[in-house]
Amino acid sequence: MSELFQSVSYLNGVGAKTQQALADLGIVTIQDLLYYFPLRYEDLLLKSVAEAIDQEKIVLNGVVASNPVLRRFGYKKTLLVVRLLLDNETIPVSFFNQPWLQEKFIVGKQVLVYGRWNADKRSLTGMKALSTTNFSKESLDAVYPTNKKLHQKTLVKLIRQAVTKYSDQALEICDSDLRRKYHLLTETQIIQGMHFPQTLKQAQAARRSAKFRELYLYQLRLAYLKQQDQNSSIGVRENYNEEYVQQFVQQFGFELTQAQQRVLGEILQDMKSPQAMNRLLQGDVGSGKTAVAATAMFAAVTAGYQASLMAPTEILAQQHYLKLCPLFAQFQLTTVLLTSALTPAQRAQELSKIKSGRYNIIIGTQALFQTDVSYQRLGLVIIDEQHRFGVEQRRSLRQKGQSPDVLLMTATPIPRTLAITYYGEMDLSIIDELPAGRKRVETFWLRFNKMDQVQHFLKLQLQQQAQIFVIAPLISESEKMDLHNAEEIYQQLQQEFSQYRIALLHGQMGADQKDTVMQNFQDRQIDILVSTTVVEVGVDVPNASVMVIYNADRFGLSQLHQLRGRVGRGLRQSYCILLADPHNKTAIERLRIMTQTNDGFKLAQKDLQLRGFGDLFGNKQSGIPDFKVADPLADEPMLLTAHQEVQQLFASDPSLTHHLQLRTYLQSQQLDNLD
Ligand code: ADP
Numbered sequence: 245m246s247e248l249f250q251s252v253s254y255l256n257g258v259g260a261k262t263q264q265a266l267a268d269l270g271i272v273t274i275q276d277l278l279y280y281f282p283l284r285y286e287d288l289l290l291k292s293v294a295e296a297i298d299q300e301k302i303v304l305n306g307v308v309a310s311n312p313v314l315r316r317f318g319y320k321k322t323l324l325v326v327r328l329l330l331d332n333e334t335i336p337v338s339f340f341n342q343p344w345l346q347e348k349f350i351v352g353k354q355v356l357v358y359g360r361w362n363a364d365k366r367s368l369t370g371m372k373a374l375s376t377t378n379f380s381k382e383s384l385d386a387v388y389p390t391n392k393k394l395h396q397k398t399l400v401k402l403i404r405q406a407v408t409k410y411s412d413q414a415l416e417i418c419d420s421d422l423r424r425k426y427h428l429l430t431e432t433q434i435i436q437g438m439h440f441p442q443t444l445k446q447a448q449a450a451r452r453s454a455k456f457r458e459l460y461l462y463q464l465r466l467a468y469l470k471q472q473d474q475n476s477s478i479g480v481r482e483n484y485n486e487e488y489v490q491q492f493v494q495q496f497g498f499e500l501t502q503a504q505q506r507v508l509g510e511i512l513q514d515m516k517s518p519q520a521m522n523r524l525l526q527g528d529v530g531s532g533k534t535a536v537a538a539t540a541m542f543a544a545v546t547a548g549y550q551a552s553l554m555a556p557t558e559i560l561a562q563q564h565y566l567k568l569c570p571l572f573a574q575f576q577l578t579t580v581l582l583t584s585a586l587t588p589a590q591r592a593q594e595l596s597k598i599k600s601g602r603y604n605i606i607i608g609t610q611a612l613f614q615t616d617v618s619y620q621r622l623g624l625v626i627i628d629e630q631h632r633f634g635v636e637q638r639r640s641l642r643q644k645g646q647s648p649d650v651l652l653m654t655a656t657p658i659p660r661t662l663a664i665t666y667y668g669e670m671d672l673s674i675i676d677e678l679p680a681g682r683k684r685v686e687t688f689w690l691r692f693n694k695m696d697q698v699q700h701f702l703k704l705q706l707q708q709q710a711q712i713f714v715i716a717p718l719i720s721e722s723e724k725m726d727l728h729n730a731e732e733i734y735q736q737l738q739q740e741f742s743q744y745r746i747a748l749l750h751g752q753m754g755a756d757q758k759d760t761v762m763q764n765f766q767d768r769q770i771d772i773l774v775s776t777t778v779v780e781v782g783v784d785v786p787n788a789s790v791m792v793i794y795n796a797d798r799f800g801l802s803q804l805h806q807l808r809g810r811v812g813r814g815l816r817q818s819y820c821i822l823l824a825d826p827h828n829k830t831a832i833e834r835l836r837i838m839t840q841t842n843d844g845f846k847l848a849q850k851d852l853q854l855r856g857f858g859d860l861f862g863n864k865q866s867g868i869p870d871f872k873v874a875d876p877l878a879d880e881p882m883l884l885t886a887h888q889e890v891q892q893l894f895a896s897d898p899s900l901t902h903h904l905q906l907r908t909y910l911q912s913q914q915l916d917n918l919d
């Protein structure tokens with residue numbers, strides 16, 4: 245297998261320039277080239293001109309009747325015309341801007357040309373001259389994604405060279421049992437069938453096997469990582485104090501739901517074990533993840549460790565701090581909030597206290613933790629609402645310091661496909677129950693011409709001491725987008741509701757200002773909070789029971805669900821009003837489904853359907869594997885099969901001693917290939 249990992253520069257015809265062009269396409273080794281699969285194929289139909297219809301793409305088989313004529317015009321433009329003798333007719337074929345073809349057309353020689361047939365003029369606009377040797381009647385021509393620096397033809401030539409010389413060395417990812425069971429091709433067959441299929445059927449069979457291979461390989465990597473973590477991680481064994489933990493839970497003022505108790509049990513179990521925890525806690529908006537997290541942190545401290553909590557925004561970090569600090573203080577635990585509001589001197593002081601162990605609990609945003617915070621004895625890291633956190637980021641976190649336990653929390657309910665794909669190396673805990681007594685948030689979609697009704701409704705709610713969130717897509721007026729903005733709405737509402745207390749909140753305000761506003765809203769000093777999506781995740785103000793979202797069609801489903809999750813947290817009946825004049829069908833569908841269900845899981849699945857896979861999780865930075873042939877969503881059954889097979893493989897041969905080749909292969913893979 246070593247030769248496959250050689251640089252492409254080992255191939256004939258690859259100089260520094262070509263090597264760079266290939267690298268730009270992500271092709272570095274010969275192996276990369278072998279698995280650089282075509283996007284699609286062009287059907288090359290060999291037809292007689294009698295059968296061909298106007299503008300159809302066909303292949304003509306003829307003899308060169310006269311010397312080709314090359315004309316140059318304009319800047320770098322050329323026209324090459326050659327006359328082909330078919331059965332009993334001469335057909336002119338013209339090629340634009342392919343002057344090099346001139347040499348191919350030697351009078352008397354048999355040639356194949358591919359192009360677009362013009363029935364009127366009985367001529368062909370040539371696109372390609374094909375080789376007569378390996379052309380069958382149904383031949384297919386692979387089309388590769390490429391860039392300006394590298395011509396399709398050069399790429400095809402190099403691939404042909406690589407396939408000829410090296411394809412038989414490819415390592416079998418799927419063993420013969422697996423191949424027999426699922427009718428899969430061998431690695432060599434896949435490579436040849438993908439690049440140079442003779443028939444459409446062959447191309448399809450190769451693609452099916454290539455998809456399985458890709459999904460299987462990805463699952464293998466995740467399982468292997470998980471395995472490695474379990475073997476190698478000398479995690480921390482946190483012998484927490486059960487009695488204290490019980491006492492801590494009792495002071496919440498509510499009983500944990502069954503689901504909260506169950507996941508807490510799973511987490512504590514992991515913490516007690518010597519292996520490092522690597523767990524994802526999933527629970528719909530408002531399901532009470534924070535209480536679970538707080539208890540786990542408390543437990544870590546009773547075992548003599550520090551615990552940290554990372555939030556995605558400063559507002560959320562602040563809120564966690566305000567809520568948790570007093571809870572912990574009752575048990576003499578010390579908590580620090582690391583925010584950007586600290587002066588360098590203050591920050592340095594706090595950092596030294598963290599290092600010396602004076603603080604038990606450290607709360608902040610992810611950004612604040614990226615700079616080097618050193619701990620005295622870190623046992624547990626909790627990351628809140630951070631589903632955009634790649635496999636590698638998660639691993640690097642764990643590898644920091646003493647291999648602390650890691651708990652990721654997310655309100656984004658993850659359909660099975662996604663969970664297997666993106667969190668395959670983690671254990672999963674699910675809170676599938678909301679605290680008792682929660683009322684469904686009644687959701688309405690209204691067009692802007694119904695604004696009067698909305699205002700009337702808000703007045704009634706305000707009279708009943710409700711607090712209201714008003715969400716706008718922009719902070720201030722934008723020339724580019726015809727959308728409502730927070731500043732404008734804030735001013736309008738001040739006129740409309742002059743007897744009420746209204747405040748503005750957005751990301752451009754200073755950390756201090758934001759804190760004050762949030763605190764005032766918490767303390768019911770504010771009736772209406774006009775905000776951008778800075779309140780999207782996690783914000784918890786139980787008395788707030790109404791949310792109005794302007795230009796709601798501008799938000800994605802999961803975002804709307806997150807926003808709506810800010811209300812319906814207390815005992816009041818809560819409402820969510822979506823204001824929108826949507827322009828397209830998908831937007832209408834999103835708004836409808838929001839009015840129909842509060843179930844985050846259903847919404848996530850719908851979101852997946854409406855937006856597709858890549859879009860939901862954003863770009864590469866989000867740690868999403870880049871699938872080349874497979875589509876985890878469309879190929880879900882195959883993904884599940886691959887997953888099962890990998891599970892079985894690792895169950896029967898945990899250290900891959902009977903699959904040494906696979907192990908070597910997995911070891912040789914750069915870890916960052918995952919992200
Ligand atoms: P999320 O899972 O969205 O982070 P939170 O942890 O913010 O949810 O909890 C939402 C609200 O529900 C909070 O006000 C919290 O105090 C309350 N809560 C959590 N667990 C329970 C429970 N078991 N019974 C009643 N209220 C609860």
Ligand code: MG
Binds near residue numbers: 533534782
């Ligand atoms: Mg939360």
